[in-house]
Amino acid sequence: MSVLVAISLTTGILSGLWGWIAVSLGLLSWAGFLGCTSYFASPTDGIKGLFTSLLTNMSGVFWAMVIIHGSSVVGLDIMGYVITAVVAFFMCIQAKQSWLSYIPGTFIGSCATFAAGGDWQLVVPSLILGGIFGYLMKASGVWVHQKLNQPKMAEAK
Numbered sequence: 001m002s003v004l005v006a007i008s009l010t011t012g013i014l015s016g017l018w019g020w021i022a023v024s025l026g027l028l029s030w031a032g033f034l035g036c037t038s039y040f041a042s043p044t045d046g047i048k049g050l051f052t053s054l055l056t057n058m059s060g061v062f063w064a065m066v067i068i069h070g071s072s073v074v075g076l077d078i079m080g081y082v083i084t085a086v087v088a089f090f091m092c093i094q095a096k097q098s099w100l101s102y103i104p105g106t107f108i109g110s111c112a113t114f115a116a117g118g119d120w121q122l123v124v125p126s127l128i129l130g131g132i133f134g135y136l137m138k139a140s141g142v143w144v145h146q147k148l149n150q151p152k153m154a155e156a157k
Helices: 005-027 031-042 046-073 079-098 103-115 120-148
Strands: none
Touching: 005 079, 005 120, 031 046, 031 103, 031 120, 046 079, 046 103, 046 120, 079 103, 103 120
16 A cells, blocks of 8 residues: 555545544634644644644734734724735744744634634634644554555564
8 A cells, every 4th residue: 555545544534533523522624624734734744744833823823813903903994904914924034933934834824713703712722633633644644554564574484
């Protein structure tokens, strides 16, 4: 079995499990899939990739709330756009810090927050659990691939 088929198999199984868990816990299944996607697309693998994607997702949630609250305070539509422009700059420039270097992860967290109408209390656990599920999908697929493709040991005579 190829590694792609193994990861596809475990991703399918764990996606169904995630959907059930999300509904059972009252979480946003789609936001969890964004967290999962964020992990799969992160430039690093393993636990480091998981932490990078989660940290940048959470920074995106923070920046979205800055835009939402900042725009509501000023009252002029044009100022909301100015705030968005300034915050988008910071969402990118923060990548100078290696632990915030995954810019798409920041935008994923921000977009999830906007899509949820600013309900960050619901977005945060959904993104975190989704990211963990993404890690488990890939790690378990790689594990299955390795187990099924181990070289057979020569039988003792």
